[in-house]
Amino acid sequence: MKSLKNHPISRWAALLSLGSFFSACSSDSPDFAKDIAPIVYQNCSPCHRPNGGAPFSLLSYKDVAKRAKMIALVTRKKYMPPWPADRNYSHFLNERTLSDHQIDLFQKWYKNGCLPGDTSKLKLPTTLFTSSVLGKPDLIVPVEPVKIINNNKDKFYVLKIPCKIDSWKPVRAVEFIPGQPDYAHHVNGHYLLMDDKTDPFAGNRLVDIESPDYDSQFKSLLLDNSNGSMPERVHSAFNYLPGAFGVRYPEGIGGFMMSPNGVFVANDIHYGPSLKNVIDSSKLYIYFAKQPLKRPCFEVMMGTNGVAPIVPPLQIPAGKITKHVSQMTIYNDISILTVNPHMHLIGKSFKAFAVKPNGDTVNLIHIPVWQFRWQYFYTFTHPVRVPKGSTIFVEALFDNTSNNPNNPYDPPQTIGERLDREGASMRTTDEMLQFIITYMPYQKGDESIDLSKP
Ligand code: HEC
Incomplete structure (x- = not known):
């Protein structure tokens, strides 16, 4: 009897019958x-x-x-x-x-x-x-109000959000609180550490990404230091998507230093179509760290504008479904915390995984049916260790046929990466393939850190 009870198959059978009994x-x-x-x-x-x-x-x-x-x-x-x-x-x-x-x-x-x-x-x-998922902030930074006009079209902006504080401070998390959550579809933001001679409040605050003179408008934001040098940048300092609440890693992991002269950049903010004129006055909630930042996190980007090229280059001929890959070998043990796959409208599917030196595969993420509208930053339940010598692979399909209901063109036209502009673009004429990985150098025991416990 005892041996039968412990037999794996009979245990399964017992579980299955219990399950169907309850349901x-x-x-x-x-x-x-x-x-x-x-x-x-x-x-x-x-x-x-x-x-x-x-x-x-x-x-x-x-x-x-x-x-x-x-x-x-x-x-x-x-x-x-x-x-x-x-x-x-x-x-x-x-x-x-x-x-x-x-x-x-x-x-x-x-x-x-x-x-x-x-x-x-x-x-x-x-x-x-609670309007904020992370609770009461230590500092609230107002975001330039944006007029959302009633033209029933999607709108994409870059917003400059200057912020001065008394001294350098460690930050644990930043949360974007939309003023008009019914219209704000998504926001990706980073943080620029301006030098102490630069006035973060100088320059314009808002650029319409679709505007024909985007490039000169973008320059008018004055996102460089006053001496022309490029400030150090913290990628993905904040992100927003309905339902995808602010990420706050356990105390001691991640975070960044805020400089006395800083600028947050919402690059980009996407508003859905509106039939009303509304004003969005959003806010950033800043949470300072109570302890020094012990485990800094880094971000690496594969694909468009990233460290690993796309093969073949991302130009998708009209009427075609094409496959593109990107790969990168890593030279240190890392613990991956969060991943963000990114494509635009004609993305069809996305897969990323690592292959270890011993040939084993570490699954990262698979999106069988790409949905432009839902581009989450996916945080693992526990850090995922990828040992040095592993290669990370990204494989994506794009569907530029007229069978794709999300194709911005009818009839289809060649769509691809914009090669003439540094930085991501949101225009419907542009495609992107990016995989953003947030990681920290591996330490023994990382696999057992529960990332849901703040
Ligand atoms: C991450 C946010 C989110 C979650 C979670 C979510 N919804 Fe939605 N839902 C939306 C948004 C936003 C829309 C509006 C349509 C759109 O933007 O795609 C929507 C639309 C809908 C619609 C209308 C569909 C239509 O075509 O008009 C229904 C019904 C719905 N949701 C039901 C649900 C149910 C049931 C659940 C849970 C099982 C759920 N939603 C979970 C965000 C969400």
Whole structure:
């Protein structure tokens, strides 16, 4: 008996039968209070709440029941919750995907007439209603207000956000708080450490990326030191995407030094189409570190403007689906914390992995169906060790055919990297292929650091 019980196959069989026993009990007539609300609070309400970035709230029984048919559809199609990464490939913090069982619950709940269950004891998680995810900031920096005009078009800007402080200070995290979360689609920001002779407040504050004189407008931001030298830059000092909350690594990991004369640059900020004239007055929340920065993090970028070229070069002929790769060998042991795949509209799929010197593969990220709208910075649950001598590979497909509903051109035209301008571009005529890796030099034990514990 004992040996049978410990036999792996019989253990599996026991688990499987238990699992189906429970799901048969609970899912035949799922109700809101018991079955649906916990899934919604976890996977939908972080965006579907006031100021959460989604167009309507999904909080109360009424909110959800009213849209049950649509919800059954968008969950079945895996359109919601938006989480493009393949969770059979690798795991990240705040993963929001539904299991087949959960998708099934939404279908059954709708078909059975949206039973409320005992909603009297339901409690909304309080974390849903703090405007900032990281809590009370040490410093609030106002962002230049942006007029979003009612032309129903996407808009892309570069914004200069100057910031003077008394002395050098270690920063743990920076959070972008959008003034108009219904319009702000995404923001990528970095930080420039200007020298002490430069006035961070000089120059213009805002550039329209689509404007024909972009280049001269960009110069008018005065993002160099006053003597013409380029200031040191902290990449990805802040990022924003609805539902993708600010990253704060455990105390001691990451962060950067803020100089007395600094400039944050939102490069770029993307607003969705608007039918109203609105003004976005956003803010940066700065969290200073309580301890010195012990484990500095670095960022390396492969592909467009990065350290590893794209092969073949990123020019995608009209009517073609093309594959492009980029590879880079690393010469020190590293612990990867966060990865960010980046392409534009005609990206089709994306995969990145490392091959160790012994031939083993370390999965980094796989995005089977690229979604331009959802470009998260994916933070691993634990640092991923990649030993020295490994090669990191990026493989991406681009679909420049007329079958691609996201193709900006009809009929298709050649789309590619812009070769004449330093820095990323957002124009629809431009494609990009980038893989940004945030890492720290490996130390023994890194694999067991729980990155969800601030
Ligand atoms: C990361 C933020 C986020 C999460 C999480 C999220 N949504 Fe959404 N949802 C949006 C946004 C933003 C839209 C508006 C459409 C768009 O921008 O793609 C949307 C649109 C929708 C729509 C309308 C679709 C349409 O075509 O009009 C439904 C229904 C919906 N979401 C349901 C859900 C459900 C159910 C969940 C959880 C299982 C969920 N969403 C999770 C952000 C989110």
